Amino acid sequence: MDKQLRHQLIKQAILEQTINSQSDIVAYLAKKGYQITQATISRDISELHLIKVAQNGEFVYRLPQTRPDNQGTDAFHTLLNDANAQISRQDNLINVETLPGSGSVIANAIKQRRWPEIFAVIPTDDSALLIIKKDSAAVDAVWARLASVLG
Amino acid sequence: MDKQLRHQLIKQAILEQTINSQSDIVAYLAKKGYQITQATISRDISELHLIKVAQNGEFVYRLPQTRPDNQGTDAFHTLLNDANAQISRQDNLINVETLPGSGSVIANAIKQRRWPEIFAVIPTDDSALLIIKKDSAAVDAVWARLASVLG
DNA sequence: CGTGAATATTAATTCAAA
DNA sequence: TTTGAATTAATATTCACG
Missing domain, CATH: 1.10.10.10 (Winged helix-like DNA-binding domain superfamily/Winged helix DNA-binding domain)
Known part of the structure; x- marks a missing residue:
């Protein structure tokens, strides 16, 4: 493993x-x-x-309660990992959980990718909820892209 | 000593x-x-x-960086009732309506419970939308838990 | 209650191996 | 390097007592 x-x-x-x-x-x-x-x-x-x-x-x-201080400028994958992003999915939803305070930064970073499968991004303080266009392949695509960036 | x-x-x-x-x-x-x-x-x-x-x-x-969250069931109960929380449900959604301004506080409190049936929590100014994992028993479980805390 | 002594449990490290 | 098995070390808890 x-x-x-x-x-x-x-x-x-x-x-x-x-x-x-x-x-x-x-x-x-x-x-x-x-x-x-x-x-x-x-x-x-x-x-x-x-x-x-x-x-x-x-x-x-x-998890260590540190907040990423390189918000905005750094690489996408650094951003997600610094925020300890964790993803889960259900139907056409993908939830990205982050350290407190990082939700909107992560949401913005994801929005900027302008992935065509994404219908909407809802930021909270410590998460970003991605609503994917109703198309199962689309959910898989976004999921795969996020997963490849984490870890 | x-x-x-x-x-x-x-x-x-x-x-x-x-x-x-x-x-x-x-x-x-x-x-x-x-x-x-x-x-x-x-x-x-x-x-x-x-x-x-x-x-x-x-x-x-x-030393602890963040204040230890010692919010037990009592505090949770008080919090929800003080915010005049009202719950309604549809499919795998439970909407918790609160007094204006209390949405994020309530949302955080619910998240901290770490109820395993909850897929995501979306705060607004005066509500917290709970997205429950697609499993009707799960919705019932969360509903029952919230209901027991209210009133 | 708060504590120490003894103990049980948990966690870190050593060492060999792949 | 990375890992598991065995071991040592560290830490949590039990028990008895003040």
Whole structure:
């Protein structure tokens, strides 16, 4: 398994669920079909600069709460990765979740691409919702383009 | 020794030097003349919401960058009711209408719940639109949860 | 409650191997 | 380099007590 992909999945796990321990991540990856050991997760956490912090009495892993300071001028892929963008899809919607404060920047960057399949882009503080023209191939196309830029 | 004072000293230690482990803090306090065990430091770190993060190749403790969100169910309940939240639904959408200006606050609060059925949350000035994953049971689940919090 | 001592659990590292 | 298995180290928790 590719390390880049694993890093992406780990970030996704942390955004999607409550991760209390490294074995939670091992379990998450196992459910996705990847058998990874705790030792590797430990290294990944170090490399991703994930933080461990108390939340309600229990410890959780979180993404580093830094904000990309190179907004506007940098490469598209740097922008998306600095904002820790995570994508999910349903029907003709693709949701791009970002660090708080980066939603509109990411939304603008995506708009500027002027991908023809995109019908509308809705920014929030920490996300950009892409409404794709009703055409399943179009959703796949946009998804693939975003995925290739992440990781 | 007073807990409050110890907490102060721990924060000071983290600001003054590089703290790699809890025993570093034990040593710091010992040098100040206080004999404290690792178990207590562990509890303090939890209470202070200190974070552990990789820096260069090593792990360091740092102060929390963002305020710990200790919004429990009570706060959530109060928040929604104070904003006079009203919910309505259609297909996989749930619209939460609020007092003008409260949309983003409510949207954030809902996002922080991390309910797994929610695909995306779109705030407006006076509402939060919840897009639920396409699964009728999921819509019911979210609806029930919101309804239980209102009124 | 808050704490230390002991313990259990979790996480980082070492080492061999691919 | 990257990784897993084994190991060590670090940290969270349990238990007893003040």
